[in-house]
Structure formats: structure tokens, C-alpha cells
Amino acid sequence: MHEVDAPSGAKPIEWRLLTNREAITVEAVVELISWYRARWEIEILFNVLKNACRIEELQLGSIERRERALALFMVVAWRTPRPRDAAGPNLPRSGRGIVL
Numbered sequence: 626m627h628e629v630d631a632p633s634g635a636k637p638i639e640w641r642l643l644t645n646r647e648a649i650t651v652e653a654v655v656e657l658i659s660w661y662r663a664r665w666e667i668e669i670l671f672n673v674l675k676n677a678c679r680i681e682e683l684q685l686g687s688i689e690r691r692e693r694a695l696a697l698f699m700v701v702a703w704r705t706p707r708p709r710d711a712a713g714p715n716l717p718r719s720g721r722g723i724v725l
Contacts, residue, residue, distance in 0.1 A: 673702035
């Protein structure tokens with residue numbers, strides 16, 4: 626894949642995705658990219674839980690308290706703005722703006 630409409634004078638960015646999945650059709654490639662993008666959303670979620678919410682440092686005595694804290698922190702981690710979201714509408718989110 627490579628970037629389209631790269632800034633004038635800049636070399637377009639090229640992406641390579643290594644996978645053990647076979648992707649022969651464009652639809653299959655787009656699906657693999659979608660899976661990979663979902664993986665990074667999950668990585669961001671757990672990064673916020675561990676580093677911002679410090680979920681591993683909780684010392685709650687009962688399972689009920691742990692479950693309530695985790696439910697709250699999951700919402701916080703999900704709603705925390707990510708740098709990608711701050712980039713605005715020009716950042717490709719669904720495979721638009723790239724050429725396979």
C-alpha cells in the first residue's frame with residue numbers, strides 16, 4: 626500500500642503488512658487491514674488501562690469492587706481521545722486514501 630496525495634516534494638509513505646493469512650482479492654486485503662487496525666485499538670485500550678488508569682495497582686479486597694473499578698476504567702480507556710482522532714478527517718480510517 627502507499628499513500629496518495631503525499632505533500633509536494635515528499636516521498637509517499639509505503640506500508641507493508643506481514644501476515645500468515647492469504648489475501649488474493651482486494652476485499653481480502655481490506656479485511657486484513659481492518660483486523661490489523663482493530664488490533665491497535667485494543668493495544669491503545671489496554672495501554673490506557675495500565676498506564677493512565679493504573680489498573681494493575683488497584684488493591685481492592687473483593688471481586689465486586691474490582692469488577693466495578695474495571696467497568697469504570699474500561700469506559701475511561703475507551704473514551705480517552707487518541708492521537709489518531711485528533712488528526713481530524715484527513716487521516717484515512719477505512720482504507721480510503723491508500724492504494725493497494
